[in-house]
Amino acid sequence: MDKLLNDLVAVVGPEGVLLGEDVSQRSVDWFTGAPCRAKAIVRPRNTEQLSKVMALCYQADQLVVTHGGMTGIVHGGEASPEELVVSLELMNQIEEVDLVGSTIQVQAGVTLQRVQEAAAEIDMQFPLDLGARGSCTIGGNIATNAGGIRVIRYGMMRQQVLGLEAVLSDGTVVSSLNKMLKNNAGYDLKQLFIGSEGTLGIVTRAVLRLQPHMPSEQTALVAVPSFDALTQLLRRVSQELANSLSAFEALWNSHYKLVTTESGKHAPPLADDSPFYAIIETLGLDDTQDAEHFSEILQKAMEDGLITDAVLASSGAQRQGIWAIREDIEVLVHQLKPMFSYDISLPIPHMDAYVDTLEQNLKAQFPQTGKMIVFGHLGDGNLHIMITVRDDSSQSRRQVEQLVYSPLKEYGGSISAEHGIGLEKRDYLNISRSSEEIALMKRMKVALDPKLLLNRGKVVAVE
Structure with missing residues (x-):
């Protein structure tokens, strides 16, 4: 050494x-x-x-x-x-910004926020957005195929990458810094590395798509009386705001109450007695018209009983205040310590039954200490579940993992929506992937990293 x-x-x-x-x-x-x-x-x-x-x-x-x-x-x-x-x-340089081609070429160590700011400087936007924007890097976003709050409109990180460069375990440089939307010249090699969590190669540079800047931003926090009303509301705004809907985030009462009244960290914009809340956001071009249309749709939803109360952000500060309730993970860590965190996805119609069953099973196994909060990107089927049993032993962790992951196979869900597999979820991969799929993943690992040097044991275990 x-x-x-x-x-x-x-x-x-x-x-x-x-x-x-x-x-x-x-x-x-x-x-x-x-x-x-x-x-x-x-x-x-x-x-x-x-x-x-x-x-x-x-x-x-x-x-x-x-x-x-x-x-x-x-x-x-x-x-x-x-x-x-x-x-x-x-490796944190922004190498090129192409206004005409709507692309930005960056090194892997550039933070997501810097890319967003560079896009804003030319009146464009890089639409991927998540709470860790100030510290997460583009290479990590690519390696984990990051999601975030705007997947419902712009897709995952995979949809933002036109080309990339990667270094293999033996030092070979695979440079495919494509800048074109259309390029069907053979295999799309970048897809091998997106979402592979550094197990197949190390991403070094990338060409990313930029989108037009949307100057009009409408944001509302609404209280919803039932899960059925929540899904009806999602369907309605998806149809009536089809060209502008950028986020639809759901907060179960457990999450909203803990982050606001129970912790005292955030003043609750709405009363904390509703079973569900949603943050709805649109991006558009005409602030006056968009605001009027947005308000009309929410008013009609309230008249139809899909919403029981609502607050619309009238300033940037109010908008940030609403999003802070959704994105303040630190208060969850503090209130639920020691905490187990889960990132799963499943078809939206099964979410309510899944959450109810999970909560019942948690209380049955940990009647005195079990507590869970739920929130997530409802529009793309992704739930974040935070659980504490006031004990972080390996035995307790395994018990809780079984409760969270086992039902997903029946529902056709995934053990990881956007955070990856790493070491934590590797042993549960067969819940979401067939034996044939896992076998192919292992063959790919051996083909690109024959000595198994890169992130050994992560995602899949190869003997």
Whole structure:
């Protein structure tokens, strides 16, 4: 290892290799703050350096774990003392913005927020958006196929990527920085790396699609009397706001009450006695007309009993206040500590029955300590479930995981909607994927990483 570290220093320079406390003071888990245990952290500044780093690691049979913004929550960034971490934090340049082609080319270590700001500077938008925008990186967004609050309109990260560049485990650079919407010249190789969580290659650069800036933004928080009314409301706004609906977020009462009145962190814009709440947002071009249309639709929904109360944001501050209730994960971590977090998806018609059954089973197994809160991107079938049993032992975790994941097979759901598999969900992958699919994933892993050096054991376990 010492020889390898010396060779790596020769490639990236002394400032490019971190050792000792510079490694251990870094966290690999956003929720628990668990420290990094890797032997060293290597920080290349460009693709050429990373290629040389991986070639050296390949020759030495050195295991490598990739780090981006470290906002993941499925233990994908965990590293043992025998592993090296490759961090892309110094590969953080925006290389090109093309107004005519509506693209932006960036290095993998650029944060999502910087890309959003660069797009705004040319009166465009990069539509992917999530709460960790200030720290998550584009490489991590690609590696996990990130989702967020605007999937209902713009799709997942996969839909935002036109081309990318990646370095394989042996140092080979696969550069496919395509800038065209149409390119059917053979296999679409970028799809191999999007959502692969760094197990097939390390994404270094990407060409991303930009969308027109929408100057009109309408946001409302509404109280909804039942899950049936919630789904009817989603169907109605999807039809009547089809060209402008950008977000439809659902908050179960448990979430809304905890984040507002119980924690005291946020003043509740609406009373906390409704079983469901929804944040509805549109993006458009004419603020006056959009606001009038938006208000009319909500008024009609209230008259029809789909909404019992509503507050419409009339300023940027009010809009941020509404979204803060949805995005304040820190208050959940504090109130539910120790907390287990789950990110699942299933067909919308089954959601209510799934949540009710899960809550009943949780209370049956943990009658004194079990508590759960639910919220999520209802428009795209994604629920976030936070559970505490006031005990974070491995036995309790396994019990809760079984409660959460096992019913999903019956409903045709997924154990991971947008956070990936990592180590945490690997043993449950067969709930959402067939044996044939998993076997093919393993064949792909061996084909692209024959020594199993990249994020070994993550997503799928290959002997």
